[in-house]
Amino acid sequence: MTRSLRPALCFAAVAVLSIPFGAGAAGPAPSDPEVAAMQRQALAGERTWQLVTSLVTEVGPRFAGTPGDAQSIAWAERALREAGFDRVWTEPVTVPRWIRGTATAEILAPHARRLEVVALGGSGSTPPGGIEAEVVEVFDVEALEALPEGALAGRIAFLSRPMEQRADWTGYGEAVPIRSRGPAVAARKGALATLIRSVAIGPDRFPHTGATRWEEGTSPAPTAALAVPDAELLHRQLAAGAPVRMRLVIENEHAGEAVSANVIGEFRGRERPGEVVLLVAHRDSWDIAPGAQDNGTGVATMIEAARLAATASRQGPRRTLRVLLTANEEFGLSGARAYAAAHAAETGSIVLATESDQGGGRAHGLLVNFAAEDAAASGELAALLAPLGVALRSGEAGGGADLSPLAPLGVPLVDLDLERARYFEVHHTINDTLERVVPADLRQATAAWATVAW
Amino acid sequence: MTRSLRPALCFAAVAVLSIPFGAGAAGPAPSDPEVAAMQRQALAGERTWQLVTSLVTEVGPRFAGTPGDAQSIAWAERALREAGFDRVWTEPVTVPRWIRGTATAEILAPHARRLEVVALGGSGSTPPGGIEAEVVEVFDVEALEALPEGALAGRIAFLSRPMEQRADWTGYGEAVPIRSRGPAVAARKGALATLIRSVAIGPDRFPHTGATRWEEGTSPAPTAALAVPDAELLHRQLAAGAPVRMRLVIENEHAGEAVSANVIGEFRGRERPGEVVLLVAHRDSWDIAPGAQDNGTGVATMIEAARLAATASRQGPRRTLRVLLTANEEFGLSGARAYAAAHAAETGSIVLATESDQGGGRAHGLLVNFAAEDAAASGELAALLAPLGVALRSGEAGGGADLSPLAPLGVPLVDLDLERARYFEVHHTINDTLERVVPADLRQATAAWATVAW
Numbered sequence A, B: 001m002t003r004s005l006r007p008a009l010c011f012a013a014v015a016v017l018s019i020p021f022g023a024g025a026a027g028p029a030p031s032d033p034e035v036a037a038m039q040r041q042a043l044a045g046e047r048t049w050q051l052v053t054s055l056v057t058e059v060g061p062r063f064a065g066t067p068g069d070a071q072s073i074a075w076a077e078r079a080l081r082e083a084g085f086d087r088v089w090t091e092p093v094t095v096p097r098w099i100r101g102t103a104t105a106e107i108l109a110p111h112a113r114r115l116e117v118v119a120l121g122g123s124g125s126t127p128p129g130g131i132e133a134e135v136v137e138v139f140d141v142e143a144l145e146a147l148p149e150g151a152l153a154g155r156i157a158f159l160s161r162p163m164e165q166r167a168d169w170t171g172y173g174e175a176v177p178i179r180s181r182g183p184a185v186a187a188r189k190g191a192l193a194t195l196i197r198s199v200a201i202g203p204d205r206f207p208h209t210g211a212t213r214w215e216e217g218t219s220p221a222p223t224a225a226l227a228v229p230d231a232e233l234l235h236r237q238l239a240a241g242a243p244v245r246m247r248l249v250i251e252n253e254h255a256g257e258a259v260s261a262n263v264i265g266e267f268r269g270r271e272r273p274g275e276v277v278l279l280v281a282h283r284d285s286w287d288i289a290p291g292a293q294d295n296g297t298g299v300a301t302m303i304e305a306a307r308l309a310a311t312a313s314r315q316g317p318r319r320t321l322r323v324l325l326t327a328n329e330e331f332g333l334s335g336a337r338a339y340a341a342a343h344a345a346e347t348g349s350i351v352l353a354t355e356s357d358q359g360g361g362r363a364h365g366l367l368v369n370f371a372a373e374d375a376a377a378s379g380e381l382a383a384l385l386a387p388l389g390v391a392l393r394s395g396e397a398g399g400g401a402d403l404s405p406l407a408p409l410g411v412p413l414v415d416l417d418l419e420r421a422r423y424f425e426v427h428h429t430i431n432d433t434l435e436r437v438v439p440a441d442l443r444q445a446t447a448a449w450a451t452v453a454w
Helices: A033-044 A047-058 A067-082 A141-145 A170-175 A182-188 A228-239 A292-311 A334-342 A344-349 A372-388 A421-426 A439-453 B033-044 B047-058 B067-082 B141-145 B170-175 B182-188 B228-239 B292-311 B334-342 B344-349 B372-388 B421-426 B439-453
Strands: A087-109 A113-115 A117-119 A131-138 A156-159 A193-197 A223-226 A245-267 A272-282 A319-326 A350-355 A363-368 A391-396 A413-418 B087-109 B113-115 B117-119 B131-138 B156-159 B193-197 B223-226 B245-267 B272-282 B319-326 B350-355 B363-368 B391-396 B414-418
Touching (some): A033 A292, A033 A372, A047 A292, A047 A439, A067 A087, A067 A292, A131 A228, A141 A182, A182 A193, A193 A245, A223 A228, A223 A245, A228 B047, A272 A292, A272 A334, A272 A344, A292 A319, A292 A421, A292 A439, A372 A391, B033 B372, B033 B439, B047 B067, B047 B292, B067 B087, B067 B245, B087 B334, B113 B228, B131 B193, B156 B228, B182 B193, B193 B228, B193 B245, B223 B228, B223 B245, B245 B334, B272 B334, B272 B439, B292 B319, B292 B439, B344 B350, B363 B372, B372 B439
Parallel strands (some): A131 A156, A363 A391, B131 B156
Antiparallel strands (some): A087 A113, A131 A245, A245 A319, B087 B245, B117 B223
16 A cells, blocks of 8 residues: 555656756846845745645636635635635636536548547537538638628638738737637538537647637637647648548537625735735636646745735835735636726726736736836836846737737736747646646746745 | 649658768768668668558558458558569468447545546456446556455556656567456456556547556456546546546447458569568557558568568579568567468578567667577678668677567568657557658668668
8 A cells, every 4th residue: 555666757848947046047046146046946846836726626727606616715715814815815706607518529421530629618519419511611810801791601610811920929829819719600601510620739639618709699609629630630631632521519508697705815015015026826727727837836926926016025016015816807808807896996006917827837028107207116017037047128018918908908918928838738628636746937037026025 | 623732741750860872871881882872772762651651642541350351461462563573472370359338537525526547458348328436546466466465346446557658669578468468367357447558658539549458367458548638537536535426338348250362462482482581560550540561561561571682683682582571560469370380390491580670760779699600691781771870789689579479480571760859759649640751761771671671
């Protein structure tokens, strides 16, 4: 029964840089001794990793309105209390309740094959017993729009545009319309159902879910994503020229609304309590995903970064540090919208807002949207981050999805750019597990966010 | 509808070495001009890739006794004929018929979670409705054997030994007893069912199937493999100390026997037709796997290597080249045993036998079991392979699994050692697709086997 021989598990290569002042740092320590000590602590710390491990082990998937969502509210309250936050509270949020059922796709001819498929969030259902129909391949939404009305009547549309791998978000941004808009456009052209190639990089056989939008007043059609290898297989069968027939069964339920919550923790500022640094991460995951990278790492990083910044000095934090762990980012930004609505009057007190929703990769870039008169502040922040290998980039910070309701209100934003190849391999799949997170990268990102919070 | 923008897909990095005489070669061309030309053709050729693509696209999974198995017999006959083999024939083989049904595993307490699980080949079934029981973790078969009789009565055994990643087969060999022997031993100790950690490297959430053995006269118990991250999760929950309860539903059918076939193609030797070079690869895959690496690459490589060797000279091959594509390697070596039994009288005519069943990685090592008086022959072969980066290794060739019935009969064996990290990531999973095969590596392996066949 004993476990005498288990080797230390570390799938992910841990790149150890030459270390002038602490593991994971890339240059000499910052001139401010408090920041240097705080970064050193972050780079040696295990707490972010322990938080992700706990969330993934004890809660797992936590899609809006599910039992896992409720458990993750309790988990987050406990985690914030245990981290020593002065105040911890929840604010109720109404979320849509979409319940995943069956999704199977099977090529019947010319060469029979079962495909790996996952319904997109918000997908409708096929009629009882499913549908059998011919598949028509269309490259992207532009090609779809160019089709005559009714061109897809009685058919299954297959949107096959691949996502390109790039260092920034543009590859995702260019590919994602086949998921977010494609199914509605295909339905308008008469399609019985839509299959998309997963919006993903990587050759692994995991279909990637995600939200799709339906026009007001329309009834959601059945729509699902194929794993990349399955999309390639379908493409090869179609390219051979013979008609490809498929059986598709997709059953989901739109079950009205449910109540979830934003979970909020605050360290009160010692010097300027009225100035709030807002650290945001979404607490929810997709229903199929343990959500280690998306967004357990973000939740854990923000909690630990705030704790480090709050305890860097004996006197406590200079400004108020508020960690906002939102409800339902994935399926409609419910928590972010609720927070922006409830706290509209206080946005003037936010001196800085930042969001973590890119997984647990290393931070390498800094973007801000500060007004010209605050150039000194961004220079100071960049100097403090430089030892971690984070460089100021041109361009303007936009915040992540959960900051999108606040950004238009003129809130000062800081974005940290993370390495995210690993993120897009597992994004919205069952493979988003702890084993895909690199502890050393997580420590470095924690150090970077603690510096931003400080 | 057009496909104007699809980028060339190549997930796998294609390492292009500096090329003295052809793409993929590692040194100067062999002194024999026929071999040099043949290797050059292999290193530039697309046929091996086309064969795997065709098998994976048109047939897919081809487990013993299934419709896919029958389709793959027809596919193999056609492929051998189209490659110009002089004779193509089949020999019937009786195979066991095991039919996979449901397999679900769900932790009920302390933290509910659905796990990714796949029944092992030969697994029995839980009673109708499944079982609910406490899970007991045991490291490996040795620890199992050390338990008192009845120690696992009423429990689910969880065998958690990880597989270590090594350059050779020893990591697999050391871990595989938890799959092949563990379930039977656990049943003997009273376990209701057995779960194992997949015998696999890599952090991805694919459970790996494979065969397990039951002692004569015992009734197969329900047994399944967990994906590596799920085994880690279960381990973490158990390590926390509270009892872990699980619901397990496993339903399979032992359906007697079916008829399959070995498919054989032959190029008749021009100089010494009575001397046979036997090139072996198994045609079957696991039922859940498209079987690109295991063993579509082997099938394709052997067909193309024989074709290249047979056509290297205008006069045809010196010796008879026989490609044997066996039935049911995965679930009992049925084809290999049937071939050895049917051809026992002719084993003396086999001057060389070799097998491909390690995926489509690059060949880097050569092993032989030739008698001392044939040292010159192995030296000659090593010299011809050296330009491809293949080096003679110490140790003795043992042949693959399908050569195990022939090896004891004193057949001269050649093993090519392939790079196989990629192989053990996808081995016996749904992820064993074309996208995990590197075309350049496949070309190099084809060149190496053509040289062996020549």
